[in-house]
Amino acid sequence: MALVDTYPQFPFTLVSGEGARVRDDQGREYWDLYGGHAVALLGHAHPRVTQALQEQAEQLTFYSNATRLHVRTQAAERLAAFAPHGLPRVFFCNSGAEANENALKLAVQQTGRIRIAALEGGFHGRTLLALSASSSEKLRQPYLPLLGPVRHLHPQQMSDVDQIDEETAAVIVEPIQSMAGVVEPSSAFLWALRRRCDAVGALLIYDEVQTGMGRLGRPFAAGEHDVLPDMVTLAKGMANGVPMGAVLMTESVGERVRTGDLGTTFGGGPLACSVLLAVLDTIADENLMERAAEFGTNARDLLKVGPVRQVLGRGCLLGLRLDGDAAQLQRRLFERGFITGTSSDPCVLRILPPLNTPTDALHALSAALCE
Ligand SMILES: Cc1ncc(COP(=O)(O)O)c(C=O)c1O
Structure with a gap:
């Protein structure tokens, strides 16, 4: 492979995206709660x-x-x-x-x-x-x-x-x-x-x-x-x-x-x-600052479930403090169709989604965390 091997990479190859959803080359879809590495502020392929x-x-x-x-x-x-x-x-x-x-x-x-x-x-x-x-x-x-x-x-x-x-x-x-x-x-x-x-x-x-x-x-x-x-x-x-x-x-x-x-x-x-x-x-x-603030507030209510002990941060910059290992949870969430980020704290999983991510994504993540 020509690319130098400097990044630990997610176990899929992405081909497209729309809003807070992305799709891989196998046709699988994910909620992109990592927001393209905190970059896709308006989501993917915004018109x-x-x-x-x-x-x-x-x-x-x-x-x-x-x-x-x-x-x-x-x-x-x-x-x-x-x-x-x-x-x-x-x-x-x-x-x-x-x-x-x-x-x-x-x-x-x-x-x-x-x-x-x-x-x-x-x-x-x-x-x-x-x-x-x-x-x-x-x-x-x-x-x-x-x-x-x-x-x-x-x-x-x-x-x-x-x-x-x-x-x-x-x-x-x-x-x-x-x-x-x-x-x-x-x-x-x-x-x-x-x-x-x-x-x-x-x-x-x-x-x-x-x-x-x-x-x-x-x-x-x-x-x-x-x-x-x-x-x-x-x-x-x-x-x-x-x-x-x-x-x-x-x-x-x-x-x-x-x-x-x-x-x-x-x-x-x-x-x-x-x-x-x-x-x-x-x-x-699109009132994205209000929507980001609301996302953070809803996340505090919805994500303190399963292995999550505390929801840190505000708006669309959130950390889930876990009972266990964030990297392991990240891998299991990939399998369930969610992209999240780790951090240098092994017990904190990061959520950095587009500012217009719908509350549906939080409900879906909450259900996955409960499982
Ligand atoms: C707070 C902060 N500052 C600076 C940087 C570096 O930015 P870049 O990767 O665009 O050089 C990052 C990258 O993640 C960051 O999170």
């Missing part, structure tokens, strides 16, 4: 995504940032308007790791400092600075000499906030740590991070690659509990599967970015920007 891609491809498939494009300018304006007030500037890139890499580089450049703080359990991507901020020892080990100086704070340990000091350029956090097993730092902890960053002159970065774009039943976690970060990083569902990432930033960070400081060939390409506009329109027109 507005298809239409946006087709119309844009017929006009201009690509031109880099060497030229202005109306679709790119409009996508940035609309994304900034969707974000909480106070994050009006946008840099487009192609993935979550790239968004985090750029946000961290900006923090280093603008503060003149090199230390970074991040949280135990955090995952921020595989490029070198993003990996430096991630806490997985297994992923970090082979590259240790190349990784940046990062302190990992414990989100349950309020006194760890004091480790952020005058040498710290930035603190990067997931407002809900998805890969860690849907772990939510307390609002008091996030608020303390903000206050400490202000006191020592460090920048606060929210990695909203998973929590952003309406998944929690609100546009972003940024702005919750009156905590506004200096930068927010995005990717995953923002263009429903067309590769796209972004860094949202305050005016004060944005105005210090000089020509040539950041760059990418493909970031902010017209296909991705046209789909981002379709995603933002559809979130509004």
Whole structure:
């Protein structure tokens, strides 16, 4: 096989999908409660995504940032308007790791400092600075000499906030740590991070690659509990599967970015920007944030059955804390026609479905869990 063998893969080959359902090459159907890896925000083959891609491809498939494009300018304006007030500037890139890499580089450049703080359990991507901020020892080990100086704070340990000091350029956090097993730092902890960053002159970065774009039943976690970060990083569902990432930033960070400081060939390409506009329109027109919030509420009622001890998270970012092994339950759910995700906590199964997943899926999953 030509593809390198780097991914543990699900035991089927998918060929098509519609909404929250996908089909394999044997004709078997599944509820996609993993949402194409937290990416299919509007579900699969959404007609507005298809239409946006087709119309844009017929006009201009690509031109880099060497030229202005109306679709790119409009996508940035609309994304900034969707974000909480106070994050009006946008840099487009192609993935979550790239968004985090750029946000961290900006923090280093603008503060003149090199230390970074991040949280135990955090995952921020595989490029070198993003990996430096991630806490997985297994992923970090082979590259240790190349990784940046990062302190990992414990989100349950309020006194760890004091480790952020005058040498710290930035603190990067997931407002809900998805890969860690849907772990939510307390609002008091996030608020303390903000206050400490202000006191020592460090920048606060929210990695909203998973929590952003309406998944929690609100546009972003940024702005919750009156905590506004200096930068927010995005990717995953923002263009429903067309590769796209972004860094949202305050005016004060944005105005210090000089020509040539950041760059990418493909970031902010017209296909991705046209789909981002379709995603933002559809979130509004189909009340997807309300639907995501309702999905989370219903999940709390319906999924605490069988081996599930606790339903963690909110909206369409949920973790099922189990009595037993999540990987084993995931395999058994494949057999019953459900795709779910594991996490780095062996007892937490993750549910990251499209925002328009019907309640039928929850009833069906609930019945399967009871069995
Ligand atoms: C919170 C978070 N940040 C960053 C990333 C990295 O994103 P990408 O795989 O697009 O580089 C991920 C990927 O799962 C993520 O969950």
